[in-house]
Every structure is written in structure tokens, then in C-alpha cells.
Amino acid sequence: MDQGGAPPVFSASAELDGDHLHVVVTGEVDMATADTMLQTALREPARRVTLDLRAVTFFDSAAIHAVVRLAQKFPDALTVLPSRQVARVLEISGLGGQAWYRSP
Template sequence: MFVDQEGADLNFSADAVVDGGRAVVTVTGEVDMSTADAMFRAATRDGVTAATLDLREVSFFDSAAIHALLQLAEFYGDRLTVLASSQVRRVLEISGLASQPWLSPAD
């Protein structure tokens, strides 16, 4: 398990569990310019060839977070799955990214 709270932001965590080459990264709290890189690093660990990014417990998602997400989409291509909270989904809709193939349908 990997927990990264480098920025000492108590409202953020990125926990990664790797199984069979797929990282399942559970992100909680606020993803912004101080935490987006930690989210990216948690999803791109050695030996990982696919990723599921669980953002269902994310309460804030800014342009730095979008940039990190797009980097993950470029890195993994069709091997990326994103589960989004309503707040993240709204940001992705506003950004024109709601129809991306990596974004799972709303629950």
C-alpha cells in the first residue's frame, strides 16, 4: 500500500494497491496543485501497466488535477478507468472531458 501525503495536506490521500499489474488508486479529499503530482505518482508505480483511479471521495478537483488526469490518460490509454465523484464529474463536464472513454458512467 502506498500513501502519499507529502504536502502535509490532511484533506488528501492517495492509496494505491497493485494487483496483477493494475494499480487501484483511491484518492480522497482535495486534488489541487499541491497534491495532483502525488495522485499521478501513486498511479504510475513500477510494474504497473493499467490503473483504476477511484475519485469518488474527492471533494475538490482543479486544473492541476485535470492536467495530472490527462497525463494518466496519455500514459495508460485504454488501460485507464476513472470512477468520479459528482464534484469531479461536474468539473470534467465543464472541461469538455465527460465523454472520455476512461470515465466510467455515473453510478
């Protein structure tokens, strides 16, 4: 997506609804931003987490590592909603068949 030379804006926000945390991430998730995404998901005491990555435009190995750490922290309680770009990376990395993965 052409943004007139400006770098894509990364953001990660979380909203807690009872014991369910909904984390919305936008922009590029790479080694500079993956930890922020992870910490946003871990900041609130939740039993279930939905990681909404549908507005993510770039996703690298650091981002994959952060998602795997979340899956370990929330076994059977994590849902990942990927963008098409994220889905491709997760599928290529062999994670597309995980229970937490929801196809776009």
C-alpha cells in the same frame, strides 16, 4: 462538508493486483496535491489503472492535467471513477466523453 475548520484531508493510496493498479484518492486534489496523485498512480509497474476519485471533494485544473497525463500514459487502460464534484469538472472541461470516464 463541514470539518470544523480543519482542511479536508488528502490521501492517495495504491494497491497492485497483478497488472492492475487501483488508486484511491480522497479529499482535495489541487496544485498542492495533484502531483502526489499522479506519482502514486505511476509508482507501480501496471498495465491497467483504475483511478477512484469517488471521495474527492475538490478538483482543479492541476488535477485535470494529472488525469490527462495518466490517460496518455495508459491509453485504453485507464478507468476514472469520479465523485459528483469531479464529474462536473470533467464534464465542463469537455473530458466527460472520454473512454476512461465512468459517470457516477
